[in-house]
Each structure stands twice: as structure tokens, then as C-alpha cells.
Amino acid sequence: MKHLKLFAAALLFAGMSTQAQDSNNPWAISFGANGVDTKVSAVGNDSPKWIQLGNVSENWNILPSVSYLNVSRYVGDGFSFGVTGSVNKIDKMVYRVPGTGSTDMVVNPGDLSYYAFDATIKYSFMDMIGTKWFDPSLNIGGGYNFFGDASAGTVNGGVGITFWFSEQVGIQLQSVYKHSFDDNRVPDMDVPTHIQHFAGLTFKFGGKDTDGDGIYDKNDACPEEAGLPEFNGCPDNDKDGIQNSEDACPDEAGTKELNGCPDNDGDGIINSEDACPEDKGTKMMNGCPDADGDGVADKDDNCPTVAGAKENAGCPWPDTDGDGVADKDDKCPTVAGTVANNGCPEVSDDTMKKLNDYGKTILFNSGKASFQKQTIPVLQAMTAILKEYPTAKFSLEGHTDSTGSEASNQKLSEERAAAVKNFLIENGIDASRLTSKGFGETMPVDSNKTSKGKANNRRVEVKLVK
Structure with a gap:
């Protein structure tokens, strides 16, 4: 007993x-x-x-x-x-x-x-x-x-x-x-x-509890896995209040709103899909921040506080001449121009008048295509103007008075226009920008009966090629 x-x-x-x-x-x-x-x-x-x-x-x-x-x-x-x-x-x-x-x-x-x-x-x-x-x-x-x-x-x-x-x-x-x-x-x-x-x-x-969780198999929704009474015997590995079978991230504590997955930075994007899980970002940036709003995530942006281009790692393209046309698109990156002219300056009517005023004062040796010495400064001034418009193209047109035969005048006008073109090329103007041709005595601008009229007819005109 x-x-x-x-x-x-x-x-x-x-x-x-x-x-x-x-x-x-x-x-x-x-x-x-x-x-x-x-x-x-x-x-x-x-x-x-x-x-x-x-x-x-x-x-x-x-x-x-x-x-x-x-x-x-x-x-x-x-x-x-x-x-x-x-x-x-x-x-x-x-x-x-x-x-x-x-x-x-x-x-x-x-x-x-x-x-x-x-x-x-x-x-x-x-x-x-x-x-x-x-x-x-x-x-x-x-x-x-x-x-x-x-x-x-x-x-x-x-x-x-x-x-x-x-x-x-x-x-x-x-x-x-x-x-x-x-x-x-x-x-x-x-x-x-x-x-x-x-x-x-x-x-x-006689009660059977296969997984040993204290919940008998007949009442256990997950009889092969140890679980909790509140989930009818099903497990909740991460203890976030969402049972594994309904938890998209069963081993990481999360929220019901995100199907049991964590969102460390609270931006509404679960960690596994968030490229920047510790920094609050936007869905557009895959969870990463974009401080300057240029569409380049801060982690990939070389200029995170200044809006720039994706192609330039989030930085703005340089504009050396400050004309509003980025150097990469500016055909004249060191000379301020206009957007309409691809960053190059547009040739004004005043500029063309100035060029043609210079053209009227070019002096050639009589009957020849060689320049008189005092004409060199005029040609240099014309060269300086053309350099201001590095993409503009020009046609140089030679004219003579009526002295001499028509054939010789035609040849002389062509040679004199070519001489001006060659001087400009030799002084830094790209040859692709220049053409020359002669019209002889066919296009006078004054009377060939007076010395003054003849002098006016002996000229080189500059035309803008568009």
C-alpha cells in the first residue's frame, strides 16, 4: 500500500x-x-x-x-x-x-x-x-x-x-x-x-499526436509539423502571427499587409524585391530613393542631388558654351549658338553684309588672281568672321568688269574666287565649308563705262549656303 x-x-x-x-x-x-x-x-x-x-x-x-x-x-x-x-x-x-x-x-x-x-x-x-x-x-x-x-x-x-x-x-x-x-x-x-x-x-x-505539438492529429491541420493551437496545429516559424502555409516569407517576420514578408525601410516593397531594403524608396526605382527625381536611383547616380541623364550616370550633360545645347549634341560646343542650329550661331544678315562689304574691297593685281598687299588684313577679317560660325557653309563668287574678252574674264573671275577660298582654307577654315565659282562680266552691279563703275563690278561676293 x-x-x-x-x-x-x-x-x-x-x-x-x-x-x-x-x-x-x-x-x-x-x-x-x-x-x-x-x-x-x-x-x-x-x-x-x-x-x-x-x-x-x-x-x-x-x-x-x-x-x-x-x-x-x-x-x-x-x-x-x-x-x-x-x-x-x-x-x-x-x-x-x-x-x-x-x-x-x-x-x-x-x-x-x-x-x-x-x-x-x-x-x-x-x-x-x-x-x-x-x-x-x-x-x-x-x-x-x-x-x-x-x-x-x-x-x-x-x-x-x-x-x-x-x-x-x-x-x-x-x-x-x-x-x-x-x-x-x-x-x-x-x-x-x-x-x-x-x-x-x-x-x-490512445490519442495520436504525430508532430508532438500537443494537438491531436484529428484536430491538427498540419499533423506532420509541430505548430500552435491558434493555427490549429500549423507552424509559424517566424512568429509573426501568420501561419507558414499563408506566409510568403515563412522564415522572416513580416506583416499581414505584405503576406508575412518583411519591409525594413517601410516603403511598401518587401525586402526580397527591394533593391535598397534599408533605404525608403519608390516602386518605380525598385525600392531605392531618387533624391533629385531624375529617374536614376541614388545608389547609381553620380550626381544624386542634381537631376541628370540616365545615359550620363544621373549627371547633367556638360554645356561648355552655355547655349543650352549639351556638348554631346552641340556641333559648336565652344561657341554659343542656338538650339535650332544644333548649338551653333546662326549667320545674321548684318554678318553677311559685313562679309560682302569686305569682299568689295579685296584688291587683286591687274589681270591676275594675286592679292595686293593691302588686301591681306581684309581677308584676315573675313577669316575671323567665318570662324565664329564653324558649321556655316559659304559660296565665294567672283565677278569682273567688261575689260578684256568674255572668256578671259570668266576664267579670271573663277581664279580670283578660288584664290579667296584658298586663303581662307590656309588660315583655318574647313575646306568642306567653302565653294567657289566665277561669273565673269555677266553680273555687273554698276556701269562699266566709268572707272568707279568698273571698280564696283570687280568684286568677290559671299553667299550663305543653306
Whole structure:
């Protein structure tokens, strides 16, 4: 008995978790000690059939050891079915003293061996009263009992209480009234009606929890993976409140708005899709910032605070001459011009007048295409003007007076126009910008009858080629 008490005490402290429903652990086994009391039927046919416990030490027959074993299975809706086997020794049989009406006497009938085999249907009220540790019950059934050499069947009914101390371990107390329909009390011949009391430990088992998460497989939405009760047994690896099956990033804590994925910089773009996960950016920039708004992310922008071009690593293109046309598009990058003329200056009417005024003063040696010495500064001035318009193209046209033959004048005009062109080329003007031709005496601008008129007709005109 001492060992039984120690064993019971150890089991009581083995765990204090919430009591599971019988449907989770359908099997139960109970064992402990039992006591048999025969006082209830002491008067015979005239005996009232109520339970009188009387004095335990005087009336009860108890073996100081484990003396009963019960196995039961839950069948649903609070009902379970079980069978019980028990042993005892009857050394106290209660008799009513004849003629007294109320006086009992306890007689040893000869240390009769007691065996009982019972089948029981039990109903638990635990769900009805809504507790997880206090489990009252009613039971009915029948059995077969042996008092020494006598044996008889009984109809049984009883009450019980189980106190659950852990998920599967409890202490069970039960009393069963066994009616034998045998009113005699002759030892080894009769089986009297009696009450059998049970006290012992009960264990529930049979529930399957494959992943060991404390949630039985039948209630576990993820029976192969240890999980949490709030997710019906499914795991939440990153503990962000979103179960793995619904979490796009199950190993990184995130938010519900982003399907469980993290967004360190709070820009609404999850880390795995954010090119700059630690710097708040925009979706257009794949999560990276663009301080100057030029469409080049700061991490790739060589000029992050000044708007520039993607092709120039986020920096503005240089404009050396400051004319609003970037050097890369400016055909005259060192000379201010106009956008319409690709960054080059446009030749004005005043400039053309100046060039032609110079052209009228070019002096050639008589009948030749060579320049007089005093003409060189004029040609140099024309060269300077043409350099101001590096992409403009010009046509140099030679004219003569009517002195001499028409053929010789035509040739002379061509040679003089070519001489001007060659001087300009030799002094830095690109040859592709210049053409020359002669018109002889065919296009006079004044009368060839006077010296002054002839002088005006001997000229080189400059035309802008568009």
C-alpha cells in the first residue's frame, strides 16, 4: 500500500496541462483498491435498498494492495464502455440480529475469496458542467460475482467522481450498488446484494499526436509539423502571427499587409524585391530613393542631388558654351549658338553684309588672281568672321568688269574666287565649308563705262549656303 501511495503522488505532479476530451484519448485504464460492504442487504427481503456506508473499519472488506483493474473506451457524446475485474477477501459479513430491528453484527464467514467481473456503461457530466478537471459520472451495467464457492450475476448501478490532475492522469472514486437477487446469506452458497467501492488512478491514452505539438492529429491541420493551437496545429516559424502555409516569407517576420514578408525601410516593397531594403524608396526605382527625381536611383547616380541623364550616370550633360545645347549634341560646343542650329550661331544678315562689304574691297593685281598687299588684313577679317560660325557653309563668287574678252574674264573671275577660298582654307577654315565659282562680266552691279563703275563690278561676293 505504501508503494501505491508513492506511485500515485508521483503521477499527480507529472503534469498540470488542460484535460483533453475523451474523443482525443479514447482509451482509459484504471487500477487501485476496492472495498466490499454487505450491510446494505443485512435484513434480507425486508431490508431497505439504500446505501449505508456504516463504519469502514467494521463493515468493509479491503485488500491492502492493487485489487481492481478497469479498461474502458469512449464511444461518444459523454458515454464510455468498460470492463472491470476485481479481487477481494470477505472476512466481514454484516447480519441483522434477529428481533432487534436495527442491531447489526459483523461475522467472519470464513475468509471467502471474492472475484467480480463487470461490464459498465458510464456517462460523464464533465462537458455538461463545463469543467476540465472535475468529472462526475453515473454508470449502469451488470456483472458476475464470486463469494467463495458461490457465484451469481448482478445488476449494477453507481456513481463516481474523477479528479483530473493532468492531461491524461486522474484520481478516480466510485461506488457501485450490485443487486444479486439472492436474499440468503449462507457462506459458499449465496451471493448477497452488496456495494463495491473503488479508489485508484486512471490514465487516458490512445490519442495520436504525430508532430508532438500537443494537438491531436484529428484536430491538427498540419499533423506532420509541430505548430500552435491558434493555427490549429500549423507552424509559424517566424512568429509573426501568420501561419507558414499563408506566409510568403515563412522564415522572416513580416506583416499581414505584405503576406508575412518583411519591409525594413517601410516603403511598401518587401525586402526580397527591394533593391535598397534599408533605404525608403519608390516602386518605380525598385525600392531605392531618387533624391533629385531624375529617374536614376541614388545608389547609381553620380550626381544624386542634381537631376541628370540616365545615359550620363544621373549627371547633367556638360554645356561648355552655355547655349543650352549639351556638348554631346552641340556641333559648336565652344561657341554659343542656338538650339535650332544644333548649338551653333546662326549667320545674321548684318554678318553677311559685313562679309560682302569686305569682299568689295579685296584688291587683286591687274589681270591676275594675286592679292595686293593691302588686301591681306581684309581677308584676315573675313577669316575671323567665318570662324565664329564653324558649321556655316559659304559660296565665294567672283565677278569682273567688261575689260578684256568674255572668256578671259570668266576664267579670271573663277581664279580670283578660288584664290579667296584658298586663303581662307590656309588660315583655318574647313575646306568642306567653302565653294567657289566665277561669273565673269555677266553680273555687273554698276556701269562699266566709268572707272568707279568698273571698280564696283570687280568684286568677290559671299553667299550663305543653306
